[in-house]
Amino acid sequence: MAPKTLYDKIWDAHMAHEADDGTCLLYIDRHLVHEVTSPQAFEGLRMTGRTVRAPEKTIAVPDHNVPTTLDRLKGIENEESRIQVDALDTNAREFGLVYYPVDDVRQGIVHIIGPEQGWTLPGMTIVCGDSHTATHGAFGSLAHGIGTSEVEHVLATQTLIQKKSKNMKVEITGKLSLGVTAKDITLAVIGVTGTAGGTGYVIEYCGEAIRNLSMEGRMTVCNMAIEGGARAGMIAPDETTFDYCKGRPNAPTGETWDAALAYWKTLYSDDDVHFDKVITMKGEDIAPVVTWGTSPEDVLPITAHVPAAKDFEGGKVGAAQRSLDYMGLTPGTPLQDITIDTVFIGSCTNGRIEDLRAAAAILKGQKIKEGMRAMIVPGSGLVRAQAEEEGLADIFKDAGFEWRLAGCSMCLAMNPDQLQPGERCAATSNRNFEGRQGRGGRTHLMSPAMAAAAAITGKLTDVREMM
Amino acid sequence: MEKFEKLTAIAAPMALINIDTDMIIPKQFLKTIKRSGLGVSAFHEMRYNLDGTDNPDFVLNKDAYKGVNILVAGDNFGCGSSREHAPWALLDFGIRCVISTSFADIFYNNCFKNGILPVIVTEDELQLLMKDAGKGSNARMVVDLENQSVETSDGEVITFDVDQHSKHCLINGLDDIGLTLEKIASIDAFESQMAHSAPWV
Structure with a gap:
């Protein structure tokens, strides 16, 4: 039998139909739904008299629009946001979906609660009308974002019309240095591949540095596979994965667990399998990084200087100049001289318990810079509860951070958490696009520990100096 | 979905790379x-x-591009968020075709679901089309899906590749949910087999 990659194995196991022209129907095991990209899909079902084929495999939660302030149960002030969240509520109840409403402690960012509730398991196909669905690939599942038309297609048929992507391997060898995290890995990789480097590929991350990551760290790495242009990112499941899954509310138990585990242990890329593209980086070579521009590929070690447009080639020259203008930066400035006024710690990239622990380790006994607006938005109600139990919330509040309820918040600023024009934010989210966190807002992406360090000094800061 | 067969229209140049869906x-x-x-x-x-x-x-605010239906754009168009609001907005604005050297995967798929044709060309071809688009309303570009070709106002012809299933749906304006539901027996069979072999799913 020809050797297969992890991606090949999951693909083959989900082929519901293959037409003569090679068009494939891929069966979908889990469909995650949020309020922004689903209303038109449910409307489409109603207009055509169709229904949801597998409501028990369809998990809905509001996350993008929900306020994260403590008084949010009094209702959403913005009318359009409220209508959208209400529409999800109606659709979830009418079609009988698995549903975590805003007043449920399990509510949170869709990509955080899927794994937390045990909906996300190895070997599954998982889709959501959200590009950061790649997160779930950390479990050795095939997970990717889809558009709203495809959301409707999955709702109606539990399948997706697909063409197979190519295989790409990203290997991170060796060990990470002090202060270097999963976020630094994933940003450093995009810094090398560029935001289109993964286009047409599914990435499998492997190597000692990936193996040594916790599930939280692996989710951070896979989450940003889309920022490198890849359809999905994935990591072969191992004991770390199985330990995380065991005992989750929707994970199998007893004999079914044993059967599942036996299957999951077959999910790895065979030894001599061919990858269409391979990238190898040494863990030791990765430093804590930040972004300077308006594309996630604009990555530099914190010890570097702001580049000039002439440092680039081709279309990137113009793009870099536009980024520098937008970001208000002068070439040659040390990155550590860039002052910030806002810190956002949270998002599906870095809103899990390990991220909050990393931030708390830096913030313990410290105060944020005077005048700094700093907020921590846990990824789910359960992450928030755990952080409170571990005493992290007190550390954040004592340091001067706002301690919020769960949601996407300032990652994309659909709720009231937004930047004003010219404001500059150290963010643990995933996109530094123009206007992403608010029109005219300037975003520097980094790890939770780096964002915490920046909150204290008021500047982009090398967290290693605080460790 | 509106059919896409042949489009003769004004094209606008957007040379910027990495135009994201935000x-x-x-x-x-x-x-x-x-x-x-x-x-x-x-x-x-x-x-x-x-x-x-x-x-x-x-x-797109310039008089020369009023009534534009084609965008010629820099590499990696449509990167970032999966929001189908991006092709909806383009379509509502009047854009039926986007030409670039590459597209982000999800955006590319989303276009086909909405009657927009995304065309992938080489860097040299893009430069040629970018120049032609620079002529604004003085010129018309012809995009022919059946023949998989783009013709500049000077009569230079570029051919492009497209997935045949997507082409078929776009040319005929087909709803692919309807097509998939014709294969419902296969899906039923797959589902019952999975219920047996992988009951944890």
């Missing part, structure tokens, strides 16, 4: 529960000044 349609317009009406908000931050007036420097 640029095409910013988040404040994602709160709609409809597909229509987003054209007025397309490229909002590039198109309008902070006070809401038109930015005269933005290409």
Whole structure:
């Protein structure tokens, strides 16, 4: 039998139909739904008299629009946001979906609660009308974002019309240095591949540095596979994965667990399998990084200087100049001289318990810079509860951070958490696009520990100096 | 979905690389529960000044590009968020075809579901088309899906590849949910087999 990659194995196991022209129907095991990209899909079902084929495999939660302030149960002030969240509520109840409403402690960012509730398991196909669905690939599942038309297609048929992507391997060898995290890995990789480097590929991350990551760290790495242009990112499941899954509310138990585990242990890329593209980086070579521009590929070690447009080639020259203008930066400035006024710690990239622990380790006994607006938005109600139990919330509040309820918040600023024009934010989210966190807002992406360090000094800061 | 067969239209050049879906349609317009009406908000931050007036420097605000139906854009068009509001906004604005050297995967798929043809060309071809698009309303570009070709106003012809299933659906304006439901027996069979072999799913 020809050797297969992890991606090949999951693909083959989900082929519901293959037409003569090679068009494939891929069966979908889990469909995650949020309020922004689903209303038109449910409307489409109603207009055509169709229904949801597998409501028990369809998990809905509001996350993008929900306020994260403590008084949010009094209702959403913005009318359009409220209508959208209400529409999800109606659709979830009418079609009988698995549903975590805003007043449920399990509510949170869709990509955080899927794994937390045990909906996300190895070997599954998982889709959501959200590009950061790649997160779930950390479990050795095939997970990717889809558009709203495809959301409707999955709702109606539990399948997706697909063409197979190519295989790409990203290997991170060796060990990470002090202060270097999963976020630094994933940003450093995009810094090398560029935001289109993964286009047409599914990435499998492997190597000692990936193996040594916790599930939280692996989710951070896979989450940003889309920022490198890849359809999905994935990591072969191992004991770390199985330990995380065991005992989750929707994970199998007893004999079914044993059967599942036996299957999951077959999910790895065979030894001599061919990858269409391979990238190898040494863990030791990765430093804590930040972004300077308006594309996630604009990555530099914190010890570097702001580049000039002439440092680039081709279309990137113009793009870099536009980024520098937008970001208000002068070439040659040390990155550590860039002052910030806002810190956002949270998002599906870095809103899990390990991220909050990393931030708390830096913030313990410290105060944020005077005048700094700093907020921590846990990824789910359960992450928030755990952080409170571990005493992290007190550390954040004592340091001067706002301690919020769960949601996407300032990652994309659909709720009231937004930047004003010219404001500059150290963010643990995933996109530094123009206007992403608010029109005219300037975003520097980094790890939770780096964002915490920046909150204290008021500047982009090398967290290693605080460790 | 409206069919796409052959389009003879004004093309606009947007040489910038990495035009992301946040640029095409910013988040404040994602709160709609409809597909229509987003054209007025397309490229909002590039198109309008902070006070809401038109930015005269933005290409689509120029008289030469009134009635544009084709965009010729820099590499990696449509990267970032999966929001289908991006093709909805382009379509509502009147764009039926986008030409670039590469597209982000999800955006590329989303186009086909909405009657927009994304065309992938080489860097040299893009430069040629970018130049032709620079002529504005003095020129017309012809995009022919059946023959998989783009013809400049000077009569230079470029051919492109496209997935045959997507082409078939676009040319005939087909709803692919309907097509998939014709294969429901296969899905039923797959599902019952999975229920047996992988009951944890």
